[in-house]
Amino acid sequence: MVGTGGGDRWVYNETMNLDSHFNYWNTRYDDFDRAFGPQCKDVFSRYNKEFFGNPYLKGNAIQLWNNLTVQKYYTQIKNSLTFIPRKGDVAIFNSTLKNPYGHVSICTGNGNWLWFQSFDQNFPLGTPCHFQNHNYLSPRLLGVLRPKINVG
Numbered sequence: 001m002v003g004t005g006g007g008d009r010w011v012y013n014e015t016m017n018l019d020s021h022f023n024y025w026n027t028r029y030d031d032f033d034r035a036f037g038p039q040c041k042d043v044f045s046r047y048n049k050e051f052f053g054n055p056y057l058k059g060n061a062i063q064l065w066n067n068l069t070v071q072k073y074y075t076q077i078k079n080s081l082t083f084i085p086r087k088g089d090v091a092i093f094n095s096t097l098k099n100p101y102g103h104v105s106i107c108t109g110n111g112n113w114l115w116f117q118s119f120d121q122n123f124p125l126g127t128p129c130h131f132q133n134h135n136y137l138s139p140r141l142l143g144v145l146r147p148k149i150n151v152g
Helices: 016-023 040-052 061-065
Strands: 074-078 090-093 101-112 117-118 128-133 141-147
Touching: 016 040, 016 101, 040 061, 040 101, 040 117, 061 090, 061 101, 061 141, 101 128
Parallel strands: none
Antiparallel strands: 074 141, 090 101, 090 141, 101 117, 117 128
């Protein structure tokens, strides 16, 4: 883990893992990029930078899904009837009438083919970082971006 980034500083060391990251940020607001206030994208941006050392990836959730640069760092896996996200997968949700930008969150590994849990911010609108259960249909899960480097 790298231990850089903007916003509030989360100090990484060799014993940190995804669970300790979730526990630290749970119920806190994260404005990693210091633009537009705390958004779902900030959770992804911190994860992307501080766990993997990847560069900042521009765009909202829908743009991440369609961004070829993202595929240098993540494998795109489309949702299917039997798909279950793994811990550390980046969930990408489709846009809706009320949210044209889509939604992005980090999967915890809990769930099955009917529901899954992820670590979210701004879902529902205005909420801090928290654990959220989702079904696959509302909003529709497009799929996940699976890191090409394993995370603990």
